[in-house]
Amino acid sequence: MSTDIRIGIVTVSDRASAGIYADEGGPAIEAYLARALTSPWTPVARVIPDDRKLIADTLKVLADEEGCCLIVTTGGTGPAPRDVTPEATEDVIEKPMPGFGELMRQVSLTKVPTAILSRQTAGIRGKALIVNLPGRPRAITECLDAVMPAIPYCIDLIEGPYLETDPAVIVAFRPGQKPKT
Ligand SMILES: Nc1ncnc2c1ncn2[C@@H]1O[C@H](COP(=O)(O)OP(=O)(O)OP(=O)(O)O)[C@@H](O)[C@H]1O
Numbered sequence: 291m292s293t294d295i296r297i298g299i300v301t302v303s304d305r306a307s308a309g310i311y312a313d314e315g316g317p318a319i320e321a322y323l324a325r326a327l328t329s330p331w332t333p334v335a336r337v338i339p340d341d342r343k344l345i346a347d348t349l350k351v352l353a354d355e356e357g358c359c360l361i362v363t364t365g366g367t368g369p370a371p372r373d374v375t376p377e378a379t380e381d382v383i384e385k386p387m388p389g390f391g392e393l394m395r396q397v398s399l400t401k402v403p404t405a406i407l408s409r410q411t412a413g414i415r416g417k418a419l420i421v422n423l424p425g426r427p428r429a430i431t432e433c434l435d436a437v438m439p440a441i442p443y444c445i446d447l448i449e450g451p452y453l454e455t456d457p458a459v460i461v462a463f464r465p466g467q468k469p470k471t
């Protein structure tokens with residue numbers, strides 16, 4: 291089992307990056323993953339404004355230089371003029387993974403009717419899976435609960451490290467393997 295698992299956590303928010311409010315999104319993602327993953331891992335966190343080039347450059351650095359196998363973003367997925375996280379994600383991914391956005395919107399719609407306003411997406415860059423989450427901190431658990439069961443196998447398929455989860459929190463599904471419960 292690799293101990294060199296690095297996970298990028300990117301808060302995209304003009305106000306959090308300017309210190310107008312404290313970032314709750316990044317710490318919520320880190321806390322969620324700390325509960326869900328039993329494999330040792332290291333967070334690589336960034337808090338940046340809603341700037342398309344800066345978001346794209348940050349994702350590239352986390353994937354290519356920091357060696358993150360998973361990068362989770364929060365914020366900037368809506369329709370407002372400065373919401374460009376999905377565009378920046380599309381700028382850097384080699385393979386879109388549309389099922390992530392589809393499932394997260396579907397599940398989020400059971401929580402909030404404005405879930406359809408999130409254009410959150412996901413995709414693969416090299417050996418990194420990039421997943422967008424909405425900015426509202428409560429969206430983090432709502433969305434990660436839905437997609438997390440498929441993330442370890444996705445990372446297996448892109449030749450990343452083997453992620454193990456705590457089955458009491460998330461049961462990782464790997465086809466052909468009996469789920470650990
Ligand atoms: N990183 C965050 N930390 C704490 N609260 C947040 C964060 N991001 C968003 N929120 C909360 O969710 C609400 C809705 O998010 P909104 O879409 O306005 O923010 P954003 O576009 O992600 O960030 P910003 O407008 O600062 O660029 C915000 O008013 C704020 O209360």
Ligand SMILES: Nc1nc2c(c(=O)[nH]1)N[C@H]1C(S)=C(S)[C@@H](COP(=O)(O)O)O[C@H]1N2
Binds near residue numbers: 366
């Ligand atoms: N699970 C979940 N999804 C959600 C929400 C939420 O509270 N929970 N908020 C919605 C709202 S109100 C907006 S505007 C969009 C985009 O949010 P963002 O621009 O902060 O990323 O996400 C939507 N998706």
